[in-house]
Amino acid sequence: MKVSFDNTEIAFAHKSDYELKKGYWLFKMVSNPLLVKLGKYSVNFALALRIPIGWALKKNIFAQFCGGETIQDCAATTKVLDQLKVGTILDYSVEGKDRVEDLERTTQEIIETVNTGNDNQHIPFCVFKITGVARFGLLQKVNEGTALSVDEQAEFAAVKERVDRIAKRAFDTGTPVFIDAEESWIQDAIDDLTHDLMANYNKASVIVYNTAQMYRHDRLAFLQKAFAEAQDKGYHYGVKLVRGAYMEKERDRAEEMGYPSPIQPNKAASDRDFDLALELCLQHIDHVALVAGSHNEESALKLIDLMTRHNVEPQDKRVYFAQLFGMSDHISFNLSHAGYNVAKYVPYGPIKEVIPYLIRRAQENTSVKGQTGRELSLIVKELARRKQS
Ligand SMILES: Cc1cc2nc3c(=O)[nH]c(=O)nc-3n(C[C@H](O)[C@H](O)[C@H](O)COP(=O)(O)OP(=O)(O)OC[C@H]3O[C@@H](n4cnc5c(N)ncnc54)[C@H](O)[C@@H]3O)c2cc1C
CATH class of the missing domain: 3.20.20.220 (TIM Barrel)
Structure with missing residues (x-):
């Protein structure tokens, strides 16, 4: 059977418009190496000072890449x-x-x-x-x-x-x-x-x-x-x-x-x-x-x-x-x-413990430029398709 990866309707059937837009901004942010570097240091810094940032991570990057705690x-x-x-x-x-x-x-x-x-x-x-x-x-x-x-x-x-x-x-x-x-x-x-x-x-x-x-x-x-x-x-x-x-x-x-x-x-x-x-x-x-x-x-x-x-x-x-x-x-x-x-x-896993994994994913999405660009363009394509239909 011929398989094509262009069908965004199938790819994103499980995502609401809101989730897609959130994903778009997340990938947009991790595609910026400076932001990822800054994010890495500020998250580690906040954790070291016991500043409660768990809720912010949980709603964003954690929700995109993890199943829960x-x-x-x-x-x-x-x-x-x-x-x-x-x-x-x-x-x-x-x-x-x-x-x-x-x-x-x-x-x-x-x-x-x-x-x-x-x-x-x-x-x-x-x-x-x-x-x-x-x-x-x-x-x-x-x-x-x-x-x-x-x-x-x-x-x-x-x-x-x-x-x-x-x-x-x-x-x-x-x-x-x-x-x-x-x-x-x-x-x-x-x-x-x-x-x-x-x-x-x-x-x-x-x-x-x-x-x-x-x-x-x-x-x-x-x-x-x-x-x-x-x-x-x-x-x-x-x-x-x-x-x-x-x-x-x-x-x-x-x-x-x-x-x-x-x-x-x-x-x-x-x-x-x-x-x-x-x-x-x-x-x-x-x-x-x-x-x-x-x-x-x-x-x-x-x-x-x-x-x-x-x-x-x-x-x-x-x-x-x-x-x-x-x-x-x-x-x-x-x-x-x-x-x-x-x-x-x-x-x-507990948010605090999963941070090294999340940082690796963010860095990977920064260094694998093509991959992030592809994620972004697929989301844009799907949002446009939904708007039209
Ligand atoms: C289900 C799953 C399980 C995984 N398990 C592991 C694991 O157990 N251990 C582990 O180390 N990784 C693991 N990974 C991560 C994986 O190794 C890759 O980092 C990631 O998937 C990107 O590679 P890719 O095949 O998706 O494709 P691509 O995006 O085509 O390839 C990117 C990869 O190519 C290689 N590469 C890039 N530039 C160069 C270069 N200049 N010279 C040589 N090689 C280069 C790097 O490995 C880079 O990560 C896993 C990934 C998945 C999806």
């Missing part, structure tokens, strides 16, 4: 998405915690998202970041292969127990779970933990998904090796393909520390490897399940074409398209309208 708050969003045949991926977006009590609390919350998925067919996946349940410094040490002290060995054993608890619950309830990709200097540790879980839980079907960032020049070779190893060891490989969210940070660190950057030389190389990775997944579709986590229209069309060529039906559960809530609705809802499997990350 709790799982219960997200129910309304899940319902709207479901009416448009799009699944919800509850994403507890609390980051940067190091204390054991916090890591444990996050683990419990992620398990709650899995439990919610079990009771709700509209939640096809759950997701978490390993840094939500493990101390960053510990992961970095494991990644470097530095010998761990006795205490650190116990700490890492606790991390393994936490991720196993989440994966086991996912297995028991049949709600697959994604493990997000993060900075390259902890990613080997994340990949190893994820592959161990896959070997345990992905024997019959994919319960645990890894994430591959195709802005890294080594990921295509990584995937080829990982698929072969999974086949040797008798488990299915689940992979969420993304381009990657930490490009500037990766490049800056490599330059500062004097090692070759893990990032591709240019955008075209990231796009090429993303496409090749899609193709590789489709070639191995008997043992692989794939989620394309992207807001790129060409990538979505490429995947549709590959599915047709490999005789994979739009409704085949081994292939999913995924976008973030509040972004690229024209891709999500036009794809679901055409019968493809689509789900959206719905971030949630």
Whole structure:
């Protein structure tokens, strides 16, 4: 079936005129790098001084990009998405915690998202970041292969127990779970933990998904090796393909520390490897399940074409398209309208804790100029269409 992303009536069916106008001003604001920079500092400053700004954030940027502060708050969003045949991926977006009590609390919350998925067919996946349940410094040490002290060995054993608890619950309830990709200097540790879980839980079907960032020049070779190893060891490989969210940070660190950057030389190389990775997944579709986590229209069309060529039906559960809530609705809802499997990350959490996520989204919309421009022009087009009709 031919899919077009131009239909704004389908893309914005769930938004009132008021919501569309609010979205317009929000994207307009985040498209200004100076405003985003100022916003970032003033929000952090206000929080440090305990100035109550939660209500202002909640009504604006939070409402555009998040489902609420709790799982219960997200129910309304899940319902709207479901009416448009799009699944919800509850994403507890609390980051940067190091204390054991916090890591444990996050683990419990992620398990709650899995439990919610079990009771709700509209939640096809759950997701978490390993840094939500493990101390960053510990992961970095494991990644470097530095010998761990006795205490650190116990700490890492606790991390393994936490991720196993989440994966086991996912297995028991049949709600697959994604493990997000993060900075390259902890990613080997994340990949190893994820592959161990896959070997345990992905024997019959994919319960645990890894994430591959195709802005890294080594990921295509990584995937080829990982698929072969999974086949040797008798488990299915689940992979969420993304381009990657930490490009500037990766490049800056490599330059500062004097090692070759893990990032591709240019955008075209990231796009090429993303496409090749899609193709590789489709070639191995008997043992692989794939989620394309992207807001790129060409990538979505490429995947549709590959599915047709490999005789994979739009409704085949081994292939999913995924976008973030509040972004690229024209891709999500036009794809679901055409019968493809689509789900959206719905971030949630206490406003104060979700701010790093929101700042990343704002920065992304500033740096990905084309994307913000497209969101704005689609809203304008839809408002004009409504006025005419
Ligand atoms: C459902 C979902 C899940 C995600 N999960 C993760 C995750 O687990 N980990 C993670 O890191 N990110 C994740 N992301 C974010 C993702 O990596 C991208 O930052 C974002 O989606 C933008 O890329 P795009 O494919 O939408 O398309 P585009 O807008 O076409 O691509 C933008 C991306 O291309 C790359 N790029 C841009 N310029 C250059 C350049 N000069 N050289 C090389 N590469 C360049 C960058 O990765 C940039 O973000 C996720 C995104 C989605 C939608």
